[in-house]
Amino acid sequence: MIVDLRNYRLGLVSNLSTAHGVVHQREGILVSVTDGEYVGWGDAAPMPGWSTSSLELVSASLAVAAANLETGIDATLDALEAVPEARAGLAGALADLTARRRGLSLSRSLDPGASASVAVNGLVSASDPAEAAADARRAFDTGIRTIKLKVAAGSPTLDLERAAAVRDAVGPDVELRLDANGGWTVPVALQMLDALAPLHISFCEEPVDSIAGIAEVGAASAVPVATDESARSVDDVAEAIGTGTIDVVVVKPSAIGGPDLAMQAIRLVREFGATPIVTTMVDSAVGVAHALHVAAASGVEMAHGLATSALLRDDVGESPPIIDGRMVVPDGPGIGVGPL
Numbered sequence: 001m002i003v004d005l006r007n008y009r010l011g012l013v014s015n016l017s018t019a020h021g022v023v024h025q026r027e028g029i030l031v032s033v034t035d036g037e038y039v040g041w042g043d044a045a046p047m048p049g050w051s052t053s054s055l056e057l058v059s060a061s062l063a064v065a066a067a068n069l070e071t072g073i074d075a076t077l078d079a080l081e082a083v084p085e086a087r088a089g090l091a092g093a094l095a096d097l098t099a100r101r102r103g104l105s106l107s108r109s110l111d112p113g114a115s116a117s118v119a120v121n122g123l124v125s126a127s128d129p130a131e132a133a134a135d136a137r138r139a140f141d142t143g144i145r146t147i148k149l150k151v152a153a154g155s156p157t158l159d160l161e162r163a164a165a166v167r168d169a170v171g172p173d174v175e176l177r178l179d180a181n182g183g184w185t186v187p188v189a190l191q192m193l194d195a196l197a198p199l200h201i202s203f204c205e206e207p208v209d210s211i212a213g214i215a216e217v218g219a220a221s222a223v224p225v226a227t228d229e230s231a232r233s234v235d236d237v238a239e240a241i242g243t244g245t246i247d248v249v250v251v252k253p254s255a256i257g258g259p260d261l262a263m264q265a266i267r268l269v270r271e272f273g274a275t276p277i278v279t280t281m282v283d284s285a286v287g288v289a290h291a292l293h294v295a296a297a298s299g300v301e302m303a304h305g306l307a308t309s310a311l312l313r314d315d316v317g318e319s320p321p322i323i324d325g326r327m328v329v330p331d332g333p334g335i336g337v338g339p340l
């Protein structure tokens, strides 16, 4: 098998400000693996401020893995476990290749009962309440029925106004979830969620920045809580759901180490009766396609965080279409997306 690594740099429609800093562009590495007949594609793209690995480390780790692949796939993937974004790129490309060889879509290769489309959420992060409401309404008008509102970047009063404005704009039947990116303390999170509960919040991602803290909030709050960046590995996910007070776990295939590890985490979460939600890390079209196939194989009907391609000014290929609030799973072999 031959591995090829190709760096890319994608412009963003506007700078992404997260609770962890500002991102100006999206950089990553496209990984392709060929057996001479088929080609599988993967995306390795650490997010600055979110990932603990740098692009340089991911690149160097992939170069070593590419040189060692012939000595054994399992050992090569195991050696990448400390650099999960690199593992995601190679494991993703290998999973895509295997599915293409079998003539199956990646989702059906992960689970024969995978769905043909998945609901996606709209992401609202505008700080001005009227602007946030308009963004939510625009998403609603395209058929989206779940809105995720970023909170904790401004004052509590502003967040209360923003959430109320968004709820008002989309009406009572839309699922409204929050993401605080770990920006609150436990007492503030409890106060905020108590104040926001009348708006019927389905759950809040990362109200505080640790598994123990999120579990503490979950035990005392009327609003269910979710881990995202606090639970980065399958072991972390096991710890999070083991607390018994965390109801939702966000799983990012590109951050946890690829589709196989994402499916492991998803099965674990479901066994505990909790809900896994699959999201991208503002990935390229290849990464989005991987996340889509994992989401389709997850068996979870709630909306997943896949509608992120519009944040990119250019891309490595074409992301699967979103029709009436649902991303349609390509039914061709593999991920159904190949870089152009």
Ligand SMILES: [Mg+2]
Binding pocket: 179, 181, 205, 206, 228, 229, 250
């Ligand atoms: Mg999140």
